[in-house]
Amino acid sequence: MPHVEEEKKDDMFRPIGEAVEAVGDESGNDEPQVMDNIESLCMNCHEQGNTRLLLTRIPFFREVVLMSFECPHCHFKNCEIQSASEIQERGCSYTLRVNSKEDMDRQVVKSETCVSRFTELDLEIPPQRGQLTTIEGLLTTVLDDLSAGQDQRKEEQPEAWAQIEQFLSKGRDMLEGHAFPFTLVIDDLAGNSWIEPRPGDPRGKWERKDYERTKEQNEHLGLTDTSGEAGSAQPIEDDPIRPDEVHTFPATCPSCVRPCNTHMKLVEIPHFKEVVLMSTVCDSCGYKSNEVKTGGVVPAKGRIITLQVEDEEDLKRDILKSETCGLTCPELNLDLTPGTLGGRFTTIEGLLAQVHDELHQRIFADRGEVSDSIEAGARDRWEKFFQGLRDAKDGKMKFTCILDDPLAASYVQNLCAPDPDPQLTIEDVERTKEQEEDLGISDMVTEGYEGPEAERVKAEKAATEIAAVASEAR
Numbered sequence: 001m002p003h004v005e006e007e008k009k010d011d012m013f014r015p016i017g018e019a020v021e022a023v024g025d026e027s028g029n030d031e032p033q034v035m036d037n038i039e040s041l042c043m044n045c046h047e048q049g050n051t052r053l054l055l056t057r058i059p060f061f062r063e064v065v066l067m068s069f070e071c072p073h074c075h076f077k078n079c080e081i082q083s084a085s086e087i088q089e090r091g092c093s094y095t096l097r098v099n100s101k102e103d104m105d106r107q108v109v110k111s112e113t114c115v116s117r118f119t120e121l122d123l124e125i126p127p128q129r130g131q132l133t134t135i136e137g138l139l140t141t142v143l144d145d146l147s148a149g150q151d152q153r154k155e156e157q158p159e160a161w162a163q164i165e166q167f168l169s170k171g172r173d174m175l176e177g178h179a180f181p182f183t184l185v186i187d188d189l190a191g192n193s194w195i196e197p198r199p200g201d202p203r204g205k206w207e208r209k210d211y212e213r214t215k216e217q218n219e220h221l222g223l224t225d226t227s228g229e230a231g232s233a234q235p236i237e238d239d240p241i242r243p244d245e246v247h248t249f250p251a252t253c254p255s256c257v258r259p260c261n262t263h264m265k266l267v268e269i270p271h272f273k274e275v276v277l278m279s280t281v282c283d284s285c286g287y288k289s290n291e292v293k294t295g296g297v298v299p300a301k302g303r304i305i306t307l308q309v310e311d312e313e314d315l316k317r318d319i320l321k322s323e324t325c326g327l328t329c330p331e332l333n334l335d336l337t338p339g340t341l342g343g344r345f346t347t348i349e350g351l352l353a354q355v356h357d358e359l360h361q362r363i364f365a366d367r368g369e370v371s372d373s374i375e376a377g378a379r380d381r382w383e384k385f386f387q388g389l390r391d392a393k394d395g396k397m398k399f400t401c402i403l404d405d406p407l408a409a410s411y412v413q414n415l416c417a418p419d420p421d422p423q424l425t426i427e428d429v430e431r432t433k434e435q436e437e438d439l440g441i442s443d444m445v446t447e448g449y450e451g452p453e454a455e456r457v458k459a460e461k462a463a464t465e466i467a468a469v470a471s472e473a474r
Contacts, residue, residue, distance in 0.1 A: 042071035049076070055084065064109065066132065081109065081130040087221060088191025089255045089287065090210040096135070096195050097205045099181045104136040106196040110186060113221065114193040119183040121171060135184055135195075136175060143171045189217050199381035203328065203335040210339065212254060223257045253282040260284070267345075272411045275320065277345065292343035294322050294409035298441065303408035306425040307348075312395040314423065315349040318413040324439065325405035327351075332388045332399055338406075338438075348401060352393040360386060406435040 035052045042049040049071035057063050063084040070077050098104065109132055110116060116125040116138065125142060133141070146164055154161040173179040186193050197206045213221075251262040260282040268274050276293040309315065321327060323343045327336040334355065341358075344351060363382055391397045403410045408428070414421045436442045 040069065042069075042074065042076055044076040045071060045074040047071060047073040049073070064132065081132040082112070087223065089289070090191055091187070091189045091213050091217065092191045092193065093185065093187045093209045093211065094193070094195040095207040095209075096184045097181055098135060098184060099205070101177050104175075104177075105134055106198070107194075108133050108135055108138055108184075108186070108196070109192070109194040110138070111188055111190060111192040113190045114186055114188040117185040117187075118174075119185060120179070121167070121174070121182070123167075123171075138184075139171060139175060143168055143175070146171075189213060189221055199378060199385050200333065201335075203326075203337070207337045208340065209337075210342075218257055251280060253280070253285060253287050254289075255287040256282065256285040258282060258284040260287070269318070269320065269411055270417065272320070275345065292320060292322070292345040294320075294343070294407075299408045301408065301428040302404070302406035302431045302435065303410070304427045304429055305403040305405075305410060305412050306427075307401040307403075307412050308398070308423040309348060309392070309401055310398050310423065313415070315347065315352075315393070315395055317348050317415065318345070318411075319348055319351055319403075320345045320409075320411040321351065321403065322405055322407065322409040324407045325403050325410040328402040328404070329392070329399050330402075331397070332392055333385055334389070349393055352389055356386065356389045356393065406431045406439060 035054045038051045038053065039048055040051045041047075049069055052068045054066040055063070056066065065082045065084050067080045067082065068078075096103070096106070110128075110130060112130045113127050115127060117123065118139065123142065125138075131138070131141075146168060150161060150164065150168075153164070170179065174182055184195065186195060191210070195206065213223075246263055246265045248261050248263050251260055252258070253260045260280060263279045263281075265277050266274050267277055273294065273296060276295065278291045278293060280287070280289045282288075307314070307317070321341070321344045324338050326338045327340075328334065336355070341351075341354065344354070346354070388397070392399050401412075403412065412424060414424055416422075431439075431441070433442070
């Protein structure tokens with residue numbers, strides 16, 4: 001039955017080009033329709049208007065419903081987008097560094113639970129109706145809304161008019177390409193928003209981070225357990241954790257918020273350290289996840305591991321990529337930012353296969369065809385990129401694998417252990433200030449909790465809160 005339901009879903013949500021071709025192939029139908037037309041009430045004049053619905057699939061993303069309403073009586077119009085998929089298991093945050101006019105044309109999907117930020121403008125857009133737009137369109141909409149009523153405001157509130165006019169001037173400079181670079185951040189608790197990536201993006205230009213939602217965030221999305229089973233979990237026994245045993249403890253499913261079990265086992269990696277393998281399975285909704293956690297003290301330095309992959313034997317090396325580790329393969333044009341894929345304990349071949357499968361699924365349709373909305377040049381670059389991954393995974397080409405972990409919690413198997421491996425280079429490096437801020441190390445207080453150090457931390461926290469309040473007021 002699940003297979004049949006999936007086939008029905010594929011028939012309903014088709015790429016726009018495929019839907020148009022299907023209409024052209026239909027014979028005997030005088031008025032084939034791509035969209036559904038529904039008569040609905042206009043909330044402006046309370047007469048009957050028309051709502052058009054289009055079910056489609058967005059490349060790199062997932063299924064959505066495009067809605068357009070128009071009233072022939074008062075000419076009121078409204079366009080909206082809604083996600084046709086469920087609330088995702090984790091929230092997501094996308095960051096894009098906009099450097100050119102071409103970047104302004106990137107598609108943006110903004111769901112009704114998404115918060116958008118233009119960092120240099122000090123502008124935050126709260127959750128609103130869903131939108132399918134571009135970066136230029138998103139910024140233009142904000143500026144048009146702020147421009148409304150400026151003439152009246154100039155006469156009644158000249159000071160407010162001057163401040164808004166200064167803000168609008170800065171925003172127009174961004175639209176005209178005079179204020180590059182700037183940063184766009186979208187954060188969606190439901191995980192249903194997205195910024196379009198492009199092949200060849202350098203490291204740090206486009207970033208995606210997935211995060212676990214807090215209890216309050218789940219409640220905000222309506223993800224609460226109403227079955228009455230939440231308090232039925234058994235208390236955790238205070239047993240010592242032994243490396244040769246699998247420990248099971250109660251947890252809460254991040255998808256359906258029902259009680260479930262998490263299995264944990266300590267595994268010692270030779271010539272490295274102990275790591276924790278964690279597996280969560282929910283019997284209620286079928287959710288599954290596997291992660292690797294490293295522990296211990298925070299090292300004084302970060303670590304960069306460089307491996308020269310030359311043959312199939314190297315592809316079988318064990319690799320531990322922690323959540324804080326970035327992965328780069330220059331010959332493959334592959335650059336994974338920290339947080340991508342989470343923590344993984346696998347082989348070089350397995351890691352490449354996972355990167356290929358997850359990215360391939362986002363870009364290609366289920367039938368293996370690229371969406372017609374992707375430009376021909378971008379399509380060719382994606383084809384070349386995936387072919388390179390397949391050649392590397394099959395051992396047909398040599399490449400370099402670089403792991404950059406500011407917490408030195410990643411590992412690549414040394415085939416010559418305990419002797420040095422000529423293909424493996426390990427270098428301890430100083431962490432950058434930005435890395436320490438991202439990891440929260442710079443905010444740690446390990447000494448003088450009751451002394452001047454604690455007062456300094458409190459003062460910095462108060463200053464941050466005041467700045468946040470002032471930003472919201474603007």
